[in-house]
Amino acid sequence: MPGLQFTLPHWAYWLGLIVFPLVAMVLARRPRARLARYSLPLAYLILVTGGMIGLHRFYLKSLLGFVFIPIFGFILYANSTAGEARSTLSDANNIVRIAERTIAREEARVAAAETGLLELRANVETAEEGSFARRSAESRLERALDRIESGRTRLEEAKAGLAEMRPVAEQMRQRRAFWSSAAGYAFYLILALLAVEAVLLPWLVRRANRNLKAERPSEAEMALQASGGHEQKNDAEYVSSGWTGWIDRLSLYAGEFVSYWAVIAVFVYYYEVIARYVFNSPTNWAHEGMYLMFGMQYLVAGAYAMLTESHVRVDIFYTQMSPRRRAITDILTSIFFFIFAGTLLVTSYIFAFDAIAVPSGNGLVSDWARGQIGLFEMLSRLSPSEWTNPNIRWGEISFNEWEVPLWPMKWVMVLGGLLIVLQGISKLAQDVRIVIRGA
Structure with missing residues (x-):
């Protein structure tokens, strides 16, 4: 499935908050037609924003919009399944990495302990019975045996976990790749359908408007449309x-x-x-x-x-x-x-x-607000770079x-x-x- 990496620029955020309401206020004051008609620009807007679920077809009162819904639903299901596989794969890979590190560490420790085992046993045999040296040698031998036993136990557990998780990781890797590809193919299918719909949309709008002429609403219905569907207090x-x-x-x-x-x-x-x-x-x-x-x-x-x-x-x-x-x-x-x-x-x-x-503000306005420069000096030094340079923070x-x-x-x-x-x-x-x- 293709990614969608986009970060809204700050200037676009502020421009949208200012320009969009102004355009909407102008459009809201336009005189309304006595007979509501389908609009081609609005149909294209719905196609771009909601075409993946067929909203443009529903806008034109066409039941073919239901064709898009199962495909879109399949994309959501495939992405959800791929996400679950990715999560399981991450857990399995983590267990595999821990097991591999445990095996590498414990094999070296066990081998080193086994190498010194003969020397420890010889020290026990040569030491005098009941002496401090004999007890010390026996204690070192016992610790080495315990270290070898615990190391072998950890090795067995790590090898068992490795043998269990490697197939799971491979299965989840294949499962994730399959469902990601399936979601991608379904997405491209919707894009192809939307491209066809974009070509057909002018004809679809004209046909929908012809149907409106055939079913002309009554005067009461037109009055209700003109009022927005309900009584409004001015x-x-x-x-x-x-x-x-x-x-x-x-x-x-x-x-x-x-x-x-x-x-x-x-x-x-x-x-x-x-x-x-x-x-x-x-x-x-x-x-x-x-x-x-x-x-x-x-x-x-x-x-x-x-x-x-x-x-x-x-x-x-x-x-x-x-x-x-x-x-x-x-x-x-x-x-x-x-x-x-x-x-x-x-x-x-x-x-x-x-x-x-x-203090983090390094722009002229911040310098003025901190009293480092005067108002007129700040205004005289303002330049477009103060607005466009990403390294400048006001x-x-x-x-x-x-x-x-x-x-x-x-x-x-x-x-x-x-x-x-x-x-x-x-x-x-x-x-x-x-x-x-x-x-």
């Missing part, structure tokens, strides 16, 4: 009027931006599963990249959750109050919110600045082999804290407005 309804509306829109766009990161996680974890179980090539970056991404998403989306009132709260009494009394309650309790949000913002800033100023990096910089994540903590503080100011201003106007 987030724009949470945006207030006046200057606070600018803050609300900022929180709204920030929440929408990071929400598309969840789609990135689907692709990345799908790649990780395929790389691990199909190509036997687990990544060293997928899990770390995603949990760092979700940590940033949690912080940036906090302002959006506050705007849309998505945070969990106990509202047994709160919901029964009038709008003015709720506003007064929010004003009185906002002190606790600003203590939390202010602490989050300040501590995040300290963490972020410390992450740049760590600050704290992860302990994983991927070594992704951690300081950008900590600055996103600052951004998330700032957005929450701003949204708190917007909420406070709206509550004051309600109290004054008596709305």
Whole structure:
């Protein structure tokens, strides 16, 4: 089975986190057609990402997608069997190596002990009966005999283990080679089928769209399609009027931006599963990249959750109050919110600045953060090499082999804290407005 050795570059990770949500936000704002149609670009995307299990066929509502599933299942089974054989082979080879070392060591020891046996027996016979020399010679002879006996016992055990494990190792070696080859052939078969599907896909999409025209949905169904399949509350309804509306829109766009990161996680974890179980090539970056991404998403989306009132709260009494009394309650309790949000913002800033100023950082930004150079000197000396040279590190990096910089994540903590503080100011201003106007 071919391997799949790929490590995501750091620049590609950050570029994906920035560009993908922007493209998704633009696409989400496109006007929808009254009649949903199958898309050839989307079909090719599904072919590339999920074609190994026939998802492109299922997208076009073709039952021939079931042809891919047993082949893919066979690849998983073959790789699993080859993995078990590899594990057993490793154990058997370890036993064989230990047995070979034991035999080489004990044969030399036994031979040396047997060589000196005649001399030890002669010393016993020539020594005077009952003397100290006689007892000493007998003791040395007894130890030599014990050494020979224990050595021979270990030799027998090692030779028995060697005779038992060598055939097992050879059997597992052949078993691993067989199932690895079988998985490889099945993989190449799927690649051949996907190549044929790639050629046929334009025709398949056109045929699927012709079938849609023959089965035109009703007006109610088209309305349901236009709404995404269910009634949705427009987030724009949470945006207030006046200057606070600018803050609300900022929180709204920030929440929408990071929400598309969840789609990135689907692709990345799908790649990780395929790389691990199909190509036997687990990544060293997928899990770390995603949990760092979700940590940033949690912080940036906090302002959006506050705007849309998505945070969990106990509202047994709160919901029964009038709008003015709720506003007064929010004003009185906002002190606790600003203590939390202010602490989050300040501590995040300290963490972020410390992450740049760590001693391991050898870039200009780290030198500036440590106070070794001034701000304008740092800006004047910045060059493309500061971004592209892999030997330059601006600050704290992860302990994983991927070594992704951690300081950008900590600055996103600052951004998330700032957005929450701003949204708190917007909420406070709206509550004051309600109290004054008596709305």
